[in-house]
Amino acid sequence: MDTTASQGALTLAIIGAGPAGLALALQASRMLPQARITVFDARAADRDISGDPRTLALSQGSVQFLGRLGLWAAIQASGQTAPIRQVHVSQQQPTVLWPFAQPPAVSISAREQGVPQLGAVLSYGTLVAPMQSAWLAAVxxxxxRLVMRFGTSVRGLKPVPGGVEVDADIADVFDLAVVAEGGVFADQPALQWPQGLSRDYEQTAWVGQVLLDDSSPEGVAYERFTPAGPAALLPLPAGAVQPGGPSGRRAALVWCVPKGDDPVAVLDDAQRLTLLNTVFPPEVGEIRQMSPLKAFPLGLNAHRRLVGEGPVARIGNAAQTLHPVAGQGLNLGLRDVHELLSALQQIDESSSAVALADRGAAVMRALARFERRRQPDRLALIAGTDFLARSFTWSAPVLATVRGLGLGVLQTLTPAKQSLARLMMFGHR
Structure with a gap:
């Protein structure tokens, strides 16, 4: 297929066939019915990604987005997803001056918000495999009009007259290139201002799965602030956490600790389980078993802008890689997709009648609208997660009291709690 930008139809290159890239490709193929869309990804075409166990947390807005793509019903029918019906946020440290017997905590439920669920939890493979199958079927x-180029690394992007040159196996020119391949913080080069902000939190995230007692409440996500850092449990479908082990109520674990004074690294599995049972509130119940844990360094990489000098945009982790304290990275990327396509839709509808130079200017105007509309949401979330992540490196004891009192007050302020719930589910609007 000739993908040069000199043709009448809008041409779009998407770099990365992860969840954000595939969501963009699938939705673009529908919302931009004249556009020619090519997806590049370095992984081999025959690589099976269905078993990738990495845990993803979807907000209700993201679940609805996947529903509009026609994917969520089949993903849910697989039995490999778990709904989040309640979020419970608390802290381990005592709150000085708190007048009540029960420690302060914030509890947000789907029932209170009038929605079937606040979100859902699933594995990377459970999400991406059906997205990839749907995209290949569309191709x-x-x-x-639609092309998938597996096994193809993109070595560079260069703005040229009339578009952007994508340097892969051969050099193709497109009206627009979208970078959706971000990876994780440890694999990303540090950003230098004004390009963007990089911050190493000097924290490690230990991730895995745990087996809960059968009495543990179903569908509850726990966020726990501890002196070492935040810890979270996200509901998973019932199953075993170790090969041949007992099956039961499971949760995904994210356990953040200081890199330089890591209390988890030096322990064996039995000791880790004992320590973990002291971290979460009594509502969780006993944590009976733990899978082997993997460690990942944590940091922030946030590009200042979503749009480069030419017609190149960034979405998802390619635009911002966040601390997992809020679990909002993928949701932010899917909102990027929605806004980008809304901005491009008008160009596609008139592209066959628009001169090349005019179309190039129209693409840049659309990208400017996309960036302008997305910045409030992304900057608010970047600032919020950055503040929470860095607050655990501050030693002042008063911070725990302030945070605890804040949780207690928030629980009593229904409008504020509703606003927080809407932000979690749908982002800043």
């Missing part, structure tokens, strides 16, 4: 049905 097979419309091969003259």
């Amino acid at each position: 097979a049905a419309d091969p003259h």
